[in-house]
Amino acid sequence: MSETPQDRATSSVRSFSRPGRTARAARDVRESHGGRRLATGVTVAAAILVLAHLAHTVALGPYYPPGPGPWPAWIALALVVGIGVVARLAGRILPDWLYVLLLIGLLAPLSLDVFATAGLLHHGVTPTAAAAAGAVLMPVAAVWGTRISLASATVIAVVLAAEAVLQVVSAGAFTVVGVAVAASAVFPVLLVTLAISGFRRLVGLELDLSLVQSTIGTPRSAVGMRASEELAQLDFDAETLLDDVGSGRIAIPLPPDAAERAGSLAARLRVRLIEGRTDTWLRHAVTESAYLSERVTVDDPTGCAGLLSQGRRDGLLLALWLLVAERSKRSAPPMAVLVRCRERSDDAPDATGFDLSIQVSGVTRRRVDPATWDAIGRVGIHDVVTEAEGFRVDIDCRVDPNVNTGSPSVRTGRQIEGN
Structure with a gap:
């Protein structure tokens, strides 16, 4: 079964390695x-x-x-x-x-x-x-x-x-x-x-x-090292293809191999445009880190993490770092951290914020470094729920409407429709 351009685009995004x-x-x-x-x-x-x-x-x-x-x-x-x-x-x-x-x-x-x-x-x-x-x-x-x-x-x-x-x-x-x-x-x-x-x-x-801490100062929807490297390559490939067509080296209609190249470029551009809407600093930090990428998963479909101020971002990143540094017991399942961000409904008492949860498996609550709780406290008011294979931290992330998040379309904790 032949590989489609969309498959190649997705695999190129996931197979990221830190630049030389x-x-x-x-x-x-x-x-x-x-x-x-x-x-x-x-x-x-x-x-x-x-x-x-x-x-x-x-x-x-x-x-x-x-x-x-x-x-x-x-x-x-x-x-x-x-x-x-x-x-x-x-x-x-x-x-x-x-x-x-x-x-x-x-x-x-x-x-x-x-x-x-x-x-x-x-x-x-x-x-x-x-x-x-x-x-x-x-x-x-x-x-x-x-x-x-x-x-x-x-x-x-x-x-x-x-x-x-x-x-x-x-x-x-x-x-x-x-x-x-x-x-x-x-x-x-x-x-x-x-x-x-x-x-x-x-x-x-x-x-x-x-190196990864540089992501906390980026706007709400900004590209990281992975995306910038890929976009630079996409720009070069597209410019080369257009130059070949404009100079007559490639005839119109395009031959099958050139048409496949154009389709692959279009698919990769669509992937970047779709992901760019919710690809926040948190996703960049996790993806571009050799340590976080192995154990941390980010579930943020609406890009809520981009609403956090730099101080709260730094606290969240440090908390994840300290959690990853903990070693699970041999009898426990492998260490894994799931960060889930969800918008609040319009009828919520406080809609100028979002809910963030950090679900940790493979490490018990009592083994967590005390500095981790200090870092989580910088993100917002939190509550710890003990689970069978670990624990979950529910954080109430309040967003100051006056905080500059790098996106002019953000006035409250919710993203304006159509942005």
Whole structure:
């Protein structure tokens, strides 16, 4: 069954992804602000751990048998770290293949150190350069990626732990020391991984909120990033088609392929014109957010949310943000938020406003952050109704007729007919 122009228009509207310039801005903010400081702190902590392992090596020097001892492993580790530092200073971003090469290079100090300390655990001699190789992976996790760094540190820890366990008969109680050294190779990387994951999630939430907050200052019926990008493309496609017809490159009557293009453009324009009447700031904020779009649904057929003042809009957006940040229990259904806006009838006691409800499922009322209720209080007088799988917040949204909502046709809480 062939896809109609209307279907293509609808799918193009729904398959929105944030523009590339916004994604680049997000990466720049994450790297230039807290991300760079976090990487610097992790690098300093890794250097301290490496120096501690080096001091441990010097202290164990008299217990090694005659020969090169642990120093070949330390030289190999210094070469790998030196190549990585020089490459990092020479270029701001290291290619992935170089990272992989450096990770493979860590096998040299690991194997040399294991060979140098084999059978010496009963003297209290443990691998040091290999454990320091695990600490070297800490800045790699902060700069490149956490999964591969954590997996590499785990491999190092498993090898060191296996070496200690194999000497349990001769080493006795020193086996615990060997296992502890093995844990020291992976535990710092695990802590860094948890810290980086939390940091990236926090920065992503705050950055996305800052970007989406620009929608609260838009008029009642205004286009957002999604619509502006699509309208610009529609304008270009329509202008190209008209230019082809006007210059004679496309004959009249239009051939089937050109007629299908024209029909598709017309269908997409109709979709935008229809949605533009009720496409308020709230719908833009939810659609354009990488976090709200996954859990929040807006049901506002008449565009009532556009009547809210900027202060009330900011409170509603913050309340939704805090609700989405709550995590549902494993036994509860997935987290979902439904925002429903409805006009009041003409015979209502107060028709200069509308009713707004926020239905939350998957999270109980007592788990909601107190700041959420403060944000909801900025929107209007509210009442909370407890339900089986969550709760519902009914808000009485009063609209000041003198508040400028960006639409000259709005005098009260109701939209003038024909607008």
